[in-house]
Amino acid sequence: MTESIPEPASQSPGTERYKTLVVVLTVVTTVITAIVASLQADANIRASTNNNASQEYAIQASGELHRQGLQSTYDINVFAGYLKDAQEALVFQLTALEQQQKGDPQGAASSQLKAAISQARADKARQFSIFYADPRYAPKTADGMPDMKAYLTDSVALANDLVTSQNAAADAYNLWNHKADSYTSVLTILAVAFFLFGLAQALSPRLRLLFAIFGMVALAGAGAWMFLILVI
Numbered sequence: 001m002t003e004s005i006p007e008p009a010s011q012s013p014g015t016e017r018y019k020t021l022v023v024v025l026t027v028v029t030t031v032i033t034a035i036v037a038s039l040q041a042d043a044n045i046r047a048s049t050n051n052n053a054s055q056e057y058a059i060q061a062s063g064e065l066h067r068q069g070l071q072s073t074y075d076i077n078v079f080a081g082y083l084k085d086a087q088e089a090l091v092f093q094l095t096a097l098e099q100q101q102k103g104d105p106q107g108a109a110s111s112q113l114k115a116a117i118s119q120a121r122a123d124k125a126r127q128f129s130i131f132y133a134d135p136r137y138a139p140k141t142a143d144g145m146p147d148m149k150a151y152l153t154d155s156v157a158l159a160n161d162l163v164t165s166q167n168a169a170a171d172a173y174n175l176w177n178h179k180a181d182s183y184t185s186v187l188t189i190l191a192v193a194f195f196l197f198g199l200a201q202a203l204s205p206r207l208r209l210l211f212a213i214f215g216m217v218a219l220a221g222a223g224a225w226m227f228l229i230l231v232i
Contacts, residue, residue, distance in 0.1 A: 018208045019201070025212060026197045029219055033190045036226055040183035047176035050169045057166035064159045072155055078129045079146070085122035089115045182229045186222050193218040
């Protein structure tokens with residue numbers, strides 16, 4: 001009499017379904033992990049680019065402030081020299097007139113010569129002064145004063161633009177750097193989901209479903225967080 005060899009018991013459809021579910025969830029987690037990793041790399045690149053731009057703008061702004069400081073010092077010194085020489089010329093002319101009235105022609109001639117010298121220096125300084133040579137700042141009338149307010153506004157305009165660009169680049173760096181850090185946290189949650197799905201494969205059907213549910217919760221949380229990082 002021949003003995004019958006027992007056939008291996010076939011797995012229940014529920015058990016196979018749970019295994020298939022875990023495999024599908026693992027594949028989905030892999031895809032989402034790849035997407036998050038790509039987004040993190042992009043965020044790191046953007047953060048690095050904006051950080052470099054911020055530093056470049058800061059250096060340019062510092063150089064512009066130094067250059068403008070030297071330029072303003074020169075412009076103001078030339079203008080101050082013009083005012084000094086013009087005042088001296090006026091004082092010498094008044095002195096010559098007074099000496100002439102007192103009957104001192106020699107002293108009056110000497111004062112007139114000094115007045116002419118001072119006026120010549122003043123005229124030359126006026127030619128080189130931006131406050132008279134540049135129509136943006138030149139007086140509107142013969143006895144008027146230069147537009148110092150417009151000069152000050154224009155002198156710091158480029159530096160202000162560079163500082164504004166630097167602040168914008170710094171804000172962009174902070175934003176993308178924060179996104180990159182957040183993506184790191186999302187990857188950590190996805191790693192937990194991977195662990196739960198891998199552990200579910202080695203457990204009994206009932207525990208497999210339980211750990212698959214825990215993994216799905218972690219996967220859903222990671223997906224929601226990724227979406228918030230993208231839109232914010």
